[in-house]
Amino acid sequence: MASLIFASTAAHAQTCSFSATDVNFGTTDTLGSADTDISGTITVNCSALLGLLSSISGSINIGEGSGGGNSSARQMTSPSTPTSLNYQLYKDSARTVVLGGSNWVNGESIDLSAFSVLLIGSSGTVDIPFYGRVFGAQQSVAPGSYQSNFFRDPIDVRVNYRTCNLLLLCTNRTATFSFDVLAEVEDNCLVSATDLNFGTVGLLNSPVDATSTISVTCTAQTDYHVGLDHGLYGTGPLDRYMRSIATDTIRYGLYQDAARSISWGTLAEGAARSGTGSGATQNFTVYGRVFSQNTPPSGIYNDTIVVTITY
Known part of the structure; x- marks a missing residue:
């Protein structure tokens, strides 16, 4: 008596595992116009009984993540703020093709067939890069820790793939994996100022007034103070001095108000101007008086004031 048994374990042993690194943008500058770019990696590891894996096909599909989003931008959220941070995931390093797939109406999936030759080689492992970008100029985003989660759930991540062995036995499979997208937005401020020009004057037998503007842009909900030092030659808010090349001086003062009753100096001496950031540019008028x-003696007189934003 003879018998013949066909083993079907080869087809069922052809499996692949999928994992991904977190995409951590670190500290991002939301006030500047520059984008923050980083990349991540999806690792695919395939095994087959007796090395019989001959092909793999299918797609890696990435959804919108827990923060939501669309083809223009996905969002990270923070438990401590009501604002969202816009970012996007891409298939290509040029960041022109959004990474998405069949379980999301936006973007394109990753085609596993493009990596099939690598997966059936000696290592059976391939790293597939993907790319992230946090967009610049998001001034209204409040400081905080931001995150979007891509869970082990078919809604967020779904891998639909098919493996075949050298005996042409094929199996359709599904898999999932998870990763997080993270970023930190810190308190930040930008400042600029126009010159304070008293113009051309003759005798200084009456006060001479002029103004300039300090422009401050701080992240939303960031408390700050604008302080002015005493210049190159001064000793106090109302004892500043412009000096000529011949070292002659002209005394002047800087004020917070048009009536020139509130002096403007440093935070340490209690003479700074306070504010709270909104993400938009906030302008402060500096009122000067000679x-x-x-x-x-006649000549050109000048001084240099350092503006300090403390936040």
């Missing part, structure tokens, strides 16, 4: 005084 006091009545003995008129020095």
Whole structure:
């Protein structure tokens, strides 16, 4: 008596595992216009009984993530703020093709067939890069820790693939994996100022007034103070001095108000101006006054004031 048994374990042993690195953008600058770019990696590891795996095909499909999103931008959210941080995931390093798939109406999936030759080689493992970008100029985003989760759930991540062995036995399979997208938005401020020009004057027998503007842009909900130092030659908010090349001086003061009753100095001396960031540019007028005084020799007089934003 003879018998013949066909083993079907070869087809069922052809399996692949999938995993991905987290996409951590670190600290991102939302005030500047520059984007923050980083890449991630999806690792595919396939095995087959007696090395009989001959082909793999299918797709890796990535959804919108827990923060939501669309083809223009996905969002990260923060438990401590009401704002969202816009970012996107891409298939290509040029960041022109959004990474998506069949379980999401936006973007394109990753075609596993393009990596089939690598997967049936000696290693059976391939790293597939993908690319992330946090968009710049998101001034209204409040400081905080932001995150979007891609869970082990077919809604977020779904791998539909098919393996075949050298005996042409094929099996359709599904898999999932998870990863997180993370970013940190810290308090930040930008500042610029126009010059304070008192113009051309004659005798200093009456006050001479002029103004300039300080422009401050701080992240939303960021408390800050604008301080002005005493210049190159001064000793206090109302004892600043412009100096000529011949070292003659003209005394002047800087104020927070048009009536020139509130002096403007440093935070340490309690003479700084306070504010709270909104993400938009906030302008502060500096009110300058050259006091009545003995008129020095004619010439060009100047001083340099350092503006300090403390936040």
